[in-house]
Amino acid sequence: MPRTILVINAGSSSTKFALYSLASERRLTRVLYGEIEGIGTAPRLWAKGVDGSTLVDREFVQGASLTHEDLFTALLEFLAAEHGEESLVAVGHRVVHGGRRFLQPVVVDLQIVSELEKLTPLAPLHEPHNLAPIRAFSALRPNLPQVACFDTAFHRTLSDTAARFALPREFEAEGIRRYGFHGLSYEWISRRLRTLDPELAEGRVIVAHLGNGASLCAMRAGQSLDTSMGFTALDGLMMGTRCGSIDPGVILYLLQQRKMSPNEVSDLLYHRSGLLGVSGISSDMRTLLASNNPNAQAAIELFVFRILREAGALAGTLGGLDGFVFTAGIGEHAAPIRARVAAGLRWLGARLDEALNNAASPPARISTADSRVALWVIPTDEEAMIAEHTLALIGGRESAGS
DSSP states (O other): OOEEEEEEEEOSSOEEEEEEEEOGGGOEEEEEEEEEESTTTSOEEEEEETTSOEEEEEEOTTGGGOOHHHHHHHHHHHHHHHHOTTOEEEEEEEESOOTTTOOSOEEOOHHHHHHHHTTGGGSTTTHHHHHHHHHHHHHHOTTSOEEEEETTGGGGGOOHHHHOOSSOHHHHHTTOSOOOOOHHHHHHHHHHHHHHOHHHHTSEEEEEEESSSEEEEEEETTEEEEESOOSSTTSSSOOSSOOOSOOHHHHHHHHHTSOOOHHHHHHHHHHSOHHHHHHSSOSOHHHHHTOOOHHHHHHHHHHHHHHHHHHHHHHHHHTSOSEEEEEHHHHHHOHHHHHHHHHHTGGGTBOBOHHHHHTOOSSEEOBOTTOSBEEEEOOOOHHHHHHHHHHHHHHHHHHHHO
């Protein structure tokens, strides 16, 4: 019976998952993917095979009364029916924040979960939801190894200068510093570049993770030197519903003059701003690109402007630019956005091949032959990255038990 690894990517109201089979020569193959959505309201479990066929689509009539343990029990029952009770050898989890201690993936235990809980003030909208499945699986399958993989870990190579805010040092001692996020995505792209373009992988590259959440990362030789996100996943680029970088004085104005509560400000900045706030229409780039509404066009223009402004800063950190990689939902699928960004990078020597861009089937290079900056579209795969880390950590255990 093939061994399997389950990958969990948990959010506030939904949990994405993927199952990987451990084939010969310790190679992982994805066999299914799915989601538990509507957690806390009207839960639904669905899963599809890699061919797109539906394997399960189940709605739970109990609704809001169901706990994480209830829902993950249903998931485990489905996986056991598909692949056997004993096939699952480990669970890998995406955990947004690892703080300054967790700089590599770790096999989690109750003590580590307790340490991670202390980081909740640094990622209040993410960390509790990342930890909930870990607790649930600990209760349901206490002997099943679980691995936490951190979005902040890839940015451990930031220098002290790049990570520091210009605040009194007492605040830095409390952990107020730039951490960076989307690290699992950037790590995957860094590894893929070594295969797709080994020479570029050793050079100066900016990777643009452009999705509902968006950020840029400046890499040299595959290591993070700088990134647009900082203390929280709110910083940097304009996003689907997040504002990105904003003058701190605006926050003071909202608190002092508008008399908004901290919770109201948080809701504004995280959930009502970005593409949605500027357009007044949607947070979905596809909807905005298809719209003739001038507010939709204004949102797109600001989105691209912010990318180019951050890219210019990161090129300064790198001392030049050899490559620019587009990834994530918008980066992989929105050719018009790639074209606008590439046009704004012409001053750095980027030249887009419009035909390649419009016909791109990632991974694909979309720059002209004479472009001084290589332009690439490379799909990200955070779940596969988590699966690889999980296998690396539990490999010895799995071999011993097989």
